[in-house]
Amino acid sequence: MIISGKDISTQLKDKLKERVEILKKENKRIPKLAVILVGDNQASQVYVRNKERACQYVGIQSQMINREASISEKELIDIIRQLNVDESVDGILVQLPLPKHINEDRILNVIDPLKDVDGFHPSNVAKLFLNQKALTPCTPKGMMVLLDKINYDLEGKEVVVVGRSHIVGKPVSMLCLQKNATVTIAHSHTKNLKEVCKRADVLIGAVGKAKFFNRNYIKKGAVVLDVGINRDENNKLCGDVDFDDVKDIVSYITPVPNGVGPMTITMLLSNTLDAYEQREGL
Ligand code: GUN
Helix, strand or coil: CECCHHHHHHHHHHHHHHHHHHHHHCCCCCCEEEEEEECCCHHHHHHHHHHHHHHHHHCCEEEEEEECCCCCHHHHHHHHHHHHHCCCCCEEEECCCCCCCCCHHHHHHHCCHHHCCCCCCHHHHHHHHCCCCCCCCHHHHHHHHHHHHCCCCCCCCEEEEECCCCCCHHHHHHHHHHCCCEEEEECCCCCCHHHHHHCCCEEEECCCCCCCECHHHCCCCCEEEECCCEECCCCCEECCECHHHHCCCCCEECCCCCCHHHHHHHHHHHHHHHHHHHHHCC
């Protein structure tokens, strides 16, 4: 069974759109997301454009801020500080990666945690660890919604997350742990990776390698969530999972494209609306 992140994200966006329409009818302030893009990384440009389009679709205002790769760390910090105190801005997102001369940690630290719609600020990360309510990273949050949509109960299940990034691997592990799964975080140094993955009732592939996981990594009937966005040998978009090789043995799988990806953007909109409601005391 293919989990269509595209269809599910469209349904969710329509619900978010209704929430914004109610605000408009009530003459309330409209939620606003500010997105900062530094440099000319092509993938980042595509992501940022998609985020802007998604905002338009649901009626959230977007403020796009483009700066040359040569911007100084201090100048970037000043932009964020201005957005922090701008009452009309509910969400602030700094598209990653940043140019090498800018320290990502220092930048993410400056974002007001209440406007941190990526959930990357240390205080939001800490809250995720402590099961406290907070803005949650978008891709992991989207994956949990997908599992929810197929009525998958994680309690007592073996989840293997391959990849330990701050954006995906670590936070999704925490969310699965909150749902009482038994979570293994595997990575490039893991021994016997195939055997580890074969234990998984839910395999989360987030390694960034085209078609890395074939059927030798997967237990029959497993649920597979594919976070990769890669190009295959024919320059075609593909995931970390070799979809055609595994599709007959899995119970559910997310495709690439139109799987996890569209959910990420929808969760960004959802986080922006949540931040708005929190700030407005709604
Ligand atoms: N670059 C790749 N993924 C992400 C993400 O989720 N948020 C931001 N800000 N940058 C990214």
